[in-house]
Amino acid sequence: MAKLDNSPPRGTRDMLPDEVSRRELLIGRLVSAYEVFGFRRIETPALEDISRLSSGEGGENEKLVYKVLKRGLDPVVDTGTSPDDLVDLGLRFDLTVPLTRFYANNQAQLPAPFRAMQIGPVWRAERPQRGRFRQFTQCDIDTLGEPGVLAEAELLEATLSALASAGVEPVEARVNDRRLLAAIATACGVGAGRRSSFLVTLDKLDKIGWPGVKAELVERDFGAAVAEETERVVTLLASAVDAGDMLARAADLVPGVADEVLGGLASTADALERLQQDPDGPSGFSYAVDPTIVRGLGYYTGQIFELRHPKAAGSVAGGGRYDGLVGRSLGRQVPACGISIGFERIVDLAEMAPPELGVAVVYDRADELGATLSAARRIRAAGRRATLVPKRSNLRAQLDGLSREGFTSFVVLEGGEAGEERALRSARPSGG
RNA sequence: GUGGCCGUAGCUCAGCUGGUUAGAGCGCCAGGUUGUGGCCCUGGAGGUCGGGGGUUCAAGUCCCCUCGGUCACCCCA
Incomplete structure (x- = not known):
């Protein structure tokens, strides 16, 4: 018998007993930390209807969906058939989209607001790299039915506390708001139709700096004037001494932004400040309102979050408010907000005792x-x-x-x- | 999905400009010493050099394709 290649499919991994022990232990810590806040664990299937995974709300991730062929297909496919007609299911690329379906389906039996916790694998057909896999585990907490920023502040606190309980420190939390970003774009002379292209470039600021961002804006045909104005506005915002100062400047520099947006960011920042001062709260984290974080997923409508650790590839957790997504399934708008921890990105940073046999x-x-x-x-x-x-x-x-x-x-x-x-x-x- | 680098025993690696039966350390197995411990000694198993094709008298070594890893882009947990 010929020797086969025994490595698992690209971007996926086998897990040895010690690794599984470690992962189970970490999951236990996260679950305990989240349960204290009242988040209840739920499960949804790995498979979802392909139309739900291709609604356009998932942004770039939708291009990375693993599609599942219909069963019972004729072995010979005629050339006139569109590939989309051969597919009816796909593997979930995150836990949020399935959660909104779950909520719509089970809403009658769920409390309001509903605090959900989900831990499970998701799949994306990406090119793997360090800290990037094709199958990876996300740990999500979400609050559905709470329109106020209490949800945001609580989700951040719960996540920071969960990470602290696993010994993952130091963590830097950044907060922004999609509506502030939209107003910045408008203030810099970018039309609504080209906003996302603009934001994708702005998001790279910490990586390529202003020369890089401006060059890319020009390359994308925004013009030198927009590029210069963007640098001026964002630099002034970012040079604020604290969150309050930044928001005061925003009111001035970005006239289109609603008071509600700035007030919300101020509340979240204040909550994080008080959390940091509280001896009962988690330590080892810092926070900032950062007007340049964007996050890719299309469905965010309000505040967005990104949590980083100096030793982790990419961000360690991310999330935000997605008030429009549940309505797609339910036909009635339900406010929602969530954060997801990238399990693979913290498992090597967590302090876990080795298993005792x-x-x-x-x-x-x-x-x-x-x-x-x-x-x-x-x-x-x-x-x-x-x-x-x-x-x-x-x-x-x-x-x-x-x-x-x-x-x-x-x-x-x-x-x-x-x-x-x-x-x-x-x-x-x-x-x- | 695009481009760069990499791929030799279970693990970490050596193998010069292509030239006999491909090596080391660790690990594993058997035995000796020990006799309920980290040392030491002897022996052994284990590699179609990621896979396939090509160039050549001759390929681990050169070329192409492919698979996998990694880095950058894209994007993201």
């Missing part, structure tokens, strides 16, 4: 099987974890290996009878 029961293959099994069973009956391992010729080396694996003690069976249980001296690499 309990007692290694070292047996001799020559001994009677029944006696061996019952010796291990007695240990388990005492509420402990016991794993049978066959004795190797070099016991010294074996014990060392068992310790590295994560066993904390061992007993050697002789004639099926357990000897004295002894602790394994730690041979684990430090920092485990």
Whole structure:
């Protein structure tokens, strides 16, 4: 038989036992942290109707959907058939779109406001890179039915507290508002039709700086005047000494922005300030109102968030308000807001104790099987974890290996009878 | 989806300008010493050099395609 390539599909990964232990432990921390705020865990299917994944609300991500062919297709496809007619399902590319369907479907049984938590895999047909996979896990919390910025402030607090409980520090939270961005675009002379193209470029400021942003704006045919005005307005906004100052400047520099928008950002910033001062709150985070963060997804309508960690590739969490999305499924507008943690981007930063495997029961293959099994069973009956391992010729080396694996003690069976249980001296690499 | 770099044992890597049966360390297995521990000694298994095609008397080494990783773009958790 020919040897096949055993690596998993591109951008997906196998998970070893130690990794799974670590991930489970981290999920437990996040779930506990979120439950304290009243978020209830739900689950939705990996598959959704393709039309729901292609509504245009998912922005760029919709181009990355894995599509599923209809069952029972004729093996020979005539050339006149459009590819779209062959597909009826797709793998979800985030947890938010499925959540809005879930809400519309189960609304009668859900409280208002409803606080949802979802943890599960999503798929995007991207080119993989460090911190970017084709299958990855998102940890979402969302509040549906709360129009006020209490939702925003609470979601940020819950996320910061969840990250802190996992030892993921320091985290920098940035907050902005889609409506402020729209007003900035207008103030700089950009028409509504070209707004998103403008914002995509502005979003790159921290990466390519003003020379890069201005060059790209000119390249995209916005003209030198728009480019200069953008630099002037945004620089003045960004050079504010604090959130309050920035918002005061915005009222002046960006005349089109509604007071409600600036007031909302002020409330969120104030809530984060008070959280930071509170000895009961999470520490190890900073925050800023940043008029240049954009976020790609098309469905955001209000405040948007981005959380970063210095060692993580890209952002560690992101989200925002999407008041229009539930209405697409329900036919009635329901305000909604959510944040998603990128699990793969924090799992290596989290401080998790290595798994403890309990007692290694070292047996001799020559001994009677029944006696061996019952010796291990007695240990388990005492509420402990016991794993049978066959004795190797070099016991010294074996014990060392068992310790590295994560066993904390061992007993050697002789004639099926357990000897004295002894602790394994730690041979684990430090920092485990 | 576009472009750059990379791909040799389970892991980390060596293999000069193409030239006999492709190497090391660690790990693994068996044994010795030990006799319920980190040392030491001996032996062993394990590679169609990511896969396919081509150039050549000869390819791990050169060319093309493909798969995978990585970086940049795009975008994003």
